[in-house]
Amino acid sequence: MTIDRRPKDIAVNGIALPLRCNKPCSGSSDGTIRLWDCHTGQCANVINLGGEVGSVCSEGPWLFVGMPNVVKIGAEYSLNGPVGQVNALESVNDLLFAGVEDGVILAWKGTCESNLTFQLAATLKGHTHGITSLVVGGGNRLYSGSKDHTIRVWDHENWQCIMTLNGHDDVVKSLMCWDKYLFSGSLDCTIKVWASTDDGCLEVIYTHSEQGILALSGMTDPDVKPILYCSCSDKSVHLYELPTGRLFAKQEVQTLQIGPAGLFFTGDQTGLLTVILSLEILVIMNIEDKTV
Template identity: 70%
Template structure:
């Protein structure tokens, strides 16, 4: 399973779905051409998610679904506004606040709980975390009758832009929460204990976990920042919140700067 959070916003009307994706900077290759994806666009706003042969793209008022093996494609109509958050769990697709069945691609549930746009959602253990511009993270869990309900609400002073997570050196789960005040908050789960903050020059719209204790942030200046949890923990065991930047990549220049 992989999480690709971005796609160009320049989707043109009147063209086929594949042509629209090509126009927006994503070169879609057919099965006969191989299973490669070439993202070249620097304008990245739509939600993009893949699982197995399935590719899901959140767009205004619709979720586009492609099967890269069979060539099948579907349009899930029903969402209102831009779909910013996608996740697939146990043959269910979560698209914003709507839940879709993989088998027949029907909306089977709408989760009402946020007062503003849901920007990100993540699954941890048996829980779903929804981050919204209403300045809350809501934790959902399944009930005995199979429905979902909010079991905990965490409030921030600013809107939630992105969520991600990984374990620290003690194998404790850490939730990364990007807020509209240009910071990324770190919380230890399940208690939401504050583990510090990271700061950026502009809003961090994308959080991605990498291998070997690396995690990545992408902000609105076009800067991709790579952090090393393990090296930071060794060098600054007593000052965990002040993680050091190991590599800075400026997208528009393509240069790599070592920072210690």
């Protein structure tokens, strides 16, 4: 008989690369933020926050962490207001957006200069279930994906919802803006590409069927060809626009992050953080490693 003594809730739910930090940061459902040495695969530091980390993002040198009922900036400064788990974060310029399990998006305006100053600027309501993904695009637009199967488009200058997109039949897990297009991935086993019409609306111009979509990310290769990375419920990461390839994980890859110099990071349900360079796996880092 085999006894599994591993921690039960160790899924990597976010990866971020703060400016001037040469170590990627991962946030996990075990309540920790970990910094990793990409050369050795060893954990360089562990910050125990005492609550499940649902999402992370960075702006400049600062790390934002989404947790139950709070967004933390670093380990000390906290933004209160969320009701439930914060499952999505997006930061752009002087705005920070948090997507919460109750379907509300909170927007703070502030600065991460020497004196941290953030003020709640808006509460965006419209989704009927939890927020799963956020991305900022051109034209002052914020896109939100939800468990209610919809994508909402918000003007983040006047804080109004300007349209609701109903193309998916299941949870919208991930959103990505690329050039003039919006990509959406859903548990309904489709990736959809949206483009603006002459009247300013968004319509689906392409649908690709795949396993349940968990996360999307994109980058360009050395020849400036676009590459779409798509993690799926079959425990693989699919690559498009290059010769077909798949990167297999031990469990579902819940989060993807593009880094500098061709680096690409994946985090999965078992707590493994994998670093890939030019599609070659360099090192696998296990969040169960207690080395500090």
